[in-house]
Amino acid sequence: MSRILTVGAAQLGPIQRDHSRASVVQRLIALLHQANQHGVQLVVFPELALTTFFPRWFVDDITEADHWYETAMPNADTQPLFDEAKRLGIGFSLGYASIETDADGTRHRYNVQTLVERDGSIVATYRKVHIPGHEHHEPGRPFQHAERYYFEPSKEGFGVWRAFDGVIGMMICNDRRWPESYRVMGLQGVEMILCGYNTPIHYVPDPSQDILQGFHNALVMQSGAYQNGTWVVGVAKAGVEEGVDSLGQSMIVAPSGQIVAQTLTTDDELIVARCDLDWCARYTGTLFNFDRYRRPEVYGRITTQRGVMLPD
Numbered sequence: 001m002s003r004i005l006t007v008g009a010a011q012l013g014p015i016q017r018d019h020s021r022a023s024v025v026q027r028l029i030a031l032l033h034q035a036n037q038h039g040v041q042l043v044v045f046p047e048l049a050l051t052t053f054f055p056r057w058f059v060d061d062i063t064e065a066d067h068w069y070e071t072a073m074p075n076a077d078t079q080p081l082f083d084e085a086k087r088l089g090i091g092f093s094l095g096y097a098s099i100e101t102d103a104d105g106t107r108h109r110y111n112v113q114t115l116v117e118r119d120g121s122i123v124a125t126y127r128k129v130h131i132p133g134h135e136h137h138e139p140g141r142p143f144q145h146a147e148r149y150y151f152e153p154s155k156e157g158f159g160v161w162r163a164f165d166g167v168i169g170m171m172i173c174n175d176r177r178w179p180e181s182y183r184v185m186g187l188q189g190v191e192m193i194l195c196g197y198n199t200p201i202h203y204v205p206d207p208s209q210d211i212l213q214g215f216h217n218a219l220v221m222q223s224g225a226y227q228n229g230t231w232v233v234g235v236a237k238a239g240v241e242e243g244v245d246s247l248g249q250s251m252i253v254a255p256s257g258q259i260v261a262q263t264l265t266t267d268d269e270l271i272v273a274r275c276d277l278d279w280c281a282r283y284t285g286t287l288f289n290f291d292r293y294r295r296p297e298v299y300g301r302i303t304t305q306r307g308v309m310l311p312d
């Protein structure tokens, strides 16, 4: 019998800096209720789904940004979401900024995504691997993208987890632009990758890319899905957030690379798809039978080399 996982991509419209977490959680719960009406088993929320995308500002004293981070999950603000999801028997993945404190008191700041099963248990928390943007204040920019100031990169890389009767993986935003993200999970048998994103339309280093943001968003997720025989659920925080216009176009992509559902707005919007996890084998068992066709013996550069090394 096919393993059908009915998934909901719960896109968020803008979260302005003065929006309280409580008001945002109410928006998340409203999307959960919509999902429940469609028999959804797993709801995917965007990256940094509890706050505005605060790396668009630079603060010299980083502790002034502490209030944008969560120090526990769930917590008083998010417990209503966890409780309602458990009551409805719906699992979800949620992106947020996290401060973790080591035993020796060292604080670590991560951009994370947590996966919660239908019984309310936390399956795993993934830390973002590919941190885009810049480390230092760039006053000449119309807005900052200082993720490399606010977040440390993951040391663990990409994992997958048995949940929702399948093999589920997670990545966050810029991760979706790197083929390695999908392949490392593909080599672990991933069947559905959950990805939240906050993507400004205007790309300051090269404005010629602005008009291609939607094309690139679809390109990377469709190719990642197809080349690894996996479902990909990409979910945006969209619309004009504190004056910055962010891409919507959340989508659910099949292992064939076909887009089976896509949002039409840049507001809070739920899209739903019945995802047959057994469909993955049509690709991983044929064209992309990794064990039969891959040639890791000639791929050495991929893991030993960071940047380009030109020929003499």
Ligand code: ING
Residues within 6 Å of the ligand: 132, 133, 172, 173, 174, 175, 177, 197, 198, 199, 200, 201, 202, 203
């Ligand atoms: N955001 C962006 C992303 O990779 C970016 C960074 C913006 C890249 C615009 C290219 C163009 O979608 C995050 N949060 O990674």
